Amino acid sequence: MSQTLINAMADLEESVLVSEVNALKAQGVAPLEIIQNLQEGMNIVGKRYEEKEYYLSELIMSAEIFKEAAALIGGDLSGANAASHGTFVMGTIYGDIHDIGKNIVTTVMGCNGFNVIDLGVDVPTAEYIKAIQEHKPQVVGISCLLTTAFDGMKECIESIKAAGLRDQVKILIGGGPCDQTTADYVGADAYCKTAQDCVEYSKRLVNI
Amino acid sequence: MTSSTDLYTQRLARIKRAVAFEKQDRVPVVPLATSFCAHHLGIPISQVAANPELLTDTMIKSFTSLGEIDGVQQPTFSAHILSMAWLSKVKLPGIELPDNVSWQVAEQELMTVADYDTVINQGYNAFFGEFQASRLDNLMPRVMPMLVFAPTAMQLWEKAGIPVIAPIMGIMPYELFCGGRTMPRFMRDMFSMPDKVQAACDAAMPDLLTGLRGAAQMLKPYGAWVGGWRSAPEFLAPKTWNRFVWPYMKKMAELLLEEGVVPIFHLDSNWERELERFLELPKHSCIISPDHATDIFKIKQVLGDHMCIMGDVPAALTALGTPAEVTAYSQKLMNEIGPEGFILSSGCDIPFNAKPENVAAMIAAVQQS
Numbered sequence: 001m002s003q004t005l006i007n008a009m010a011d012l013e014e015s016v017l018v019s020e021v022n023a024l025k026a027q028g029v030a031p032l033e034i035i036q037n038l039q040e041g042m043n044i045v046g047k048r049y050e051e052k053e054y055y056l057s058e059l060i061m062s063a064e065i066f067k068e069a070a071a072l073i074g075g076d077l078s079g080a081n082a083a084s085h086g087t088f089v090m091g092t093i094y095g096d097i098h099d100i101g102k103n104i105v106t107t108v109m110g111c112n113g114f115n116v117i118d119l120g121v122d123v124p125t126a127e128y129i130k131a132i133q134e135h136k137p138q139v140v141g142i143s144c145l146l147t148t149a150f151d152g153m154k155e156c157i158e159s160i161k162a163a164g165l166r167d168q169v170k171i172l173i174g175g176g177p178c179d180q181t182t183a184d185y186v187g188a189d190a191y192c193k194t195a196q197d198c199v200e201y202s203k204r205l206v207n208i
Numbered sequence: 209m210t211s212s213t214d215l216y217t218q219r220l221a222r223i224k225r226a227v228a229f230e231k232q233d234r235v236p237v238v239p240l241a242t243s244f245c246a247h248h249l250g251i252p253i254s255q256v257a258a259n260p261e262l263l264t265d266t267m268i269k270s271f272t273s274l275g276e277i278d279g280v281q282q283p284t285f286s287a288h289i290l291s292m293a294w295l296s297k298v299k300l301p302g303i304e305l306p307d308n309v310s311w312q313v314a315e316q317e318l319m320t321v322a323d324y325d326t327v328i329n330q331g332y333n334a335f336f337g338e339f340q341a342s343r344l345d346n347l348m349p350r351v352m353p354m355l356v357f358a359p360t361a362m363q364l365w366e367k368a369g370i371p372v373i374a375p376i377m378g379i380m381p382y383e384l385f386c387g388g389r390t391m392p393r394f395m396r397d398m399f400s401m402p403d404k405v406q407a408a409c410d411a412a413m414p415d416l417l418t419g420l421r422g423a424a425q426m427l428k429p430y431g432a433w434v435g436g437w438r439s440a441p442e443f444l445a446p447k448t449w450n451r452f453v454w455p456y457m458k459k460m461a462e463l464l465l466e467e468g469v470v471p472i473f474h475l476d477s478n479w480e481r482e483l484e485r486f487l488e489l490p491k492h493s494c495i496i497s498p499d500h501a502t503d504i505f506k507i508k509q510v511l512g513d514h515m516c517i518m519g520d521v522p523a524a525l526t527a528l529g530t531p532a533e534v535t536a537y538s539q540k541l542m543n544e545i546g547p548e549g550f551i552l553s554s555g556c557d558i559p560f561n562a563k564p565e566n567v568a569a570m571i572a573a574v575q576q577s
Contacts, residue, residue, distance in 0.1 A: 012399065056443040057395040064396050097299065100315045100391050107392075146310060147527040147559035176476075176501075177523045177559070185528050 002029075002037050009041020010048070012061050014068070021072050031073045038069055042111045049196045056104070059195060063107040084115040086206045089131045090141035091119030092175075093152040098145040101175055105141060108195040114139075114202060125156040132165045139202045142188070143175040150177075153186040161187075170205055172198055215369030219278040220430065223373060227470060227516045228492050229549040235542045235577035236278035236551050237570065238373060238518065241558035242285040243310045245270035248564045254302025257311050260284040260354040264361045268368050274564060275571035279371040281433070281472075281553075283361035286354035287311035291347050293379055293435070295319055295339065295388030310560045318343045319388030321397070324408040332381075332415035339388075359427065374472050376423040377433040378460035381409035381416065382452050386438045398448055409456060417463055424467040431470035431495065434460050440477030440501075454485055461489055470495060472518070476556055477501045483510040492516070499523075500555030508545045517545055520555035521570050526562035531569035538573035547577050 002024060008017035024034050045062040048054040054062075088109045092102045099121045110116040117135050119127050132140065140160075142153050153173060160166050173183055174192040183191035192198040210218075222236040245267045246256045256263040264284040271277050290298045290313055297314045299305050305312065319339065326335045340347040358375060365372050385408065386394040397405050424432065439453040461471035472495040473486070479502045486496060491514050498504055500522035507517055520541070525534060538552055546552075552574055558567055 014400070055445050055448075057398065057445060057448055060392045060395045061399045064392065095309060097305075097312050098315060103392065146312070147523050148310060148561045150524075150527065150561075177527075179522070179524055181528060182524050 002034075005034070005037040006041045006044070009038050009062065009065065009069075010044035012045075012058060012065060014065050017065055017069055018072065021069050025073065034073055035070070038066055039111070039113050042066060042113075046112065046196055046199060050200075056194070059108055060104060063104075063111050066111040067107070085113040085203065085208055086115070086139065087117065087135050087137040088114040088139045088141065088202060089117045089119065089128070089135060089137040089169075090143070091123035091128065092121040092143050092145075093149045093156060094122050094124045095152050096144045096146050096149040097121045098143075098175075101145065102141075102143045105143065105174065105192075105195045105198050108199060109141075109202065112199045112203070113208075114199075125152075125159045128156055129160060129163050129165065132160065132163075132169060137169055138206055139198075140169045140171045141192075141198060142171065142173050142186075144173075144178070145176045147177045149175075150182060150186060153182075153188070157187045170201075172201060174198065212367055212369035216366055216371055219369065220371040222278050223371065223430070223551065226549060226551050227495060229513050229516070232547050232577075235546045235574045237574045238279040238281060238551050238553050239271070239277060239558060239567065239570065240281040240554055240556065241270075241562075241567070242267065242282070243560040244558040244562050244567070247308075247560050248274075248567075252302070252308050253310060253560070254300070254307045257287045257300050257302070258350065258353075260286045260357045260361065264357070264364060268364060268370075271370070272368060274568045276575075277370060277571055278551075278574075279373045280365065281372070281374045283365055283372040283375045284354060284358055286351065288347065288350040289354055291340075291344050292351060293377070293383070293387070295344075295384055297344060313387075315390055317388075317390045317393055319385065321401070321404075323388070324385075324397075324401075324404050327408040328404075328411045332384075332412035333419075335412075362427070371430060373429070373431045373470075374433045374474075375427055375429045376420070377435055377474075378416070378420045378464065378471075379435050380439070380453070380456035380460060381412040382439045382456065383435060383437060384412070385409070391438055395443075398452060402451070406451065409452060413456065413459065417459070420460060421463055421467060424464060424469050429469055431472045432464050433474040434464070434471050435474045436479070437476035440475065440479055441481040442478035442501075446481070449482060454482070458485075458488065461494060465490065465493055472497055474556075475499065475502060480506050483507055486511060487514055489515070495551065497553065498555065504541065505544060513549055516549045516551060518551040518553045520553070522555045523557075523559040523562070526554065526566045526570070527559050529563075529566060531563075531565050534566045534569040535573050538570050539576065542573070542577045552577075 005020045106116045106118045170189045172192050173188040246253045248270045287298050299312050464471045474497050476499045495516045495518050497518040500520045504520045
């Protein structure tokens with residue numbers, strides 16, 4: 001356990017974090033342990049976000065630093081998935097090519113210990129179904145920035161149900177025009193206003 | 209029968225009374241829509257996306273068929289203009305997208321860190337001239353038809369008896385750079401090289417302000433948008449917002465006021481935390497226009513009778529709701545925020561797939577105000 005690394009992650013101290021990761025590597029600390037320290041720091045970031053000490057800009061910055069640290073660690077991260085809280089499949093629904101919101105959510109989920117399967121943008125229903133069958137996620141996220149995508153979301157969720165997969169996953173929606181009315185309309189389990197909402201919902205689901 | 213000139217005058221007076229918090233005969237309604245109008249009239253969006261003349265004609269026909277409106281916000285539109293506002297490419301229906309779906313901004317990192325230096329050393333116009341040519345596929349020839357047509361479009365609306373309240377727009381450096389860099393990159397830039405980002409923002413302002421003043425003096429509009437979307441306080445810590453957003457936004461508004469133009473703060477996402485800052489602007493001189501993500505009733509609490517509020521029938525309601533629901537929400541707005549100091553409108557623009565009967569219900573609601 002490196003408290004220095006945890007604090008550097010939590011405080012978004014990029015230079016301290018980089019030197020500590022390098023130092024831990026040089027000491028032969030296992031990559032998985034370093035990742036767990038980073039995730040501990042990310043938990044603090046999430047808490048500060050909830051307490052409005054941090055905002056989206058800090059969430060994005062934390063994710064960027066986390067990715068940089070993960071790249072530094074490099075090599076064998078195969079053990080990291082073993083520590084995963086669960087699997088999260090996400091994409092922007094077909095008819096919509098906006099990816100920034102989706103990217104923020106997938107990055108923040110990844111940094112918070114979820115194994116993320118990013119399907120990209122303009123994703124057809126068949127790809128969601130295939131990903132659910134293949135990766136067996138606990139949570140599926142569907143995003144959009146256009147109200148014209150609502151019907152696509154609805155169709156996708158209905159098709160997941162028709163494929164007999166609906167009971168196996170919780171489906172979250174999010175994006176600029178979405179609200180609880182939209183979630184009700186498309187048949188989602190919940191609407192997430194922020195990336196952190198998605199993290200918190202998913203963590204509760206897997207009892208973390 | 210009232211002439212269109214008289215109608216124009218009456219409607220503009222109604223809008224002016226709303227801004228001045230004077231007693232009203234009824235609440236004015238000033239919707240915002242482009243692609244919806246084409247969808248409403250069954251015109252493929254691919255035909256209007258880059259055809260400002262056809263789109264203006266379509267907007268006028270659509271709105272005048274849905275009831276009596278007191279104004280519109282934009283006189284015309286071309287999807288290419290979004291590239292100027294976002295420093296991003298725009299995908300068009302019928303070209304990169306299917307024929308009858310809305311245009312979409314392609315979120316890509318086209319602006320580099322080195323571009324900050326270009327702005328710092330050469331100003332915004334020199335940067336943008338090169339940027340639009342090399343990274344936006346020579347954008348300006350595609351934007352010019354709309355810019356050239358805008359004064360004519362305003363005359364067409366005037367002939368229809370309908371004022372256009374925001375034919376020009378001020379965009380602060382934050383929004384331009386955030387679009388060009390992409391939101392994650394720009395937010396990281398603000399952490400890792402804040403002084404450079406601020407220097408670029410400062411260096412961009414003279415050209416942006418000169419352009420805004422020139423447009424204000426040429427068109428002499430009633431109002432102008434001051435746009436804020438990714439600069440919303442919900443995304444940024446207070447010290448970041450105070451450094452990179454508010455000083456620039458306020459300066460643009462003050463320039464418009466100097467020119468006798470009403471700043472219309474077109475605000476997407478949630479601005480609740482910083483609403484008190486808008487009290488720094490003169491009383492009864494501006495309009496604040498949230499997109500429904502900011503609690504409009506909270507705006508009323510904070511800004512009281514200081515600033516006219518315009519909004520905010522949400523996109524999801526016009527797309528998914530019923531006319532009765534739209535009427536009920538519109539009446540709630542008029543009763544709790546108006547009738548004085550309030551303009552009924554959509555929250556941001558009416559979406560492509562809004563139900564025409566819902567838009568008609570919003571427009572009709574003011575007759576009972």
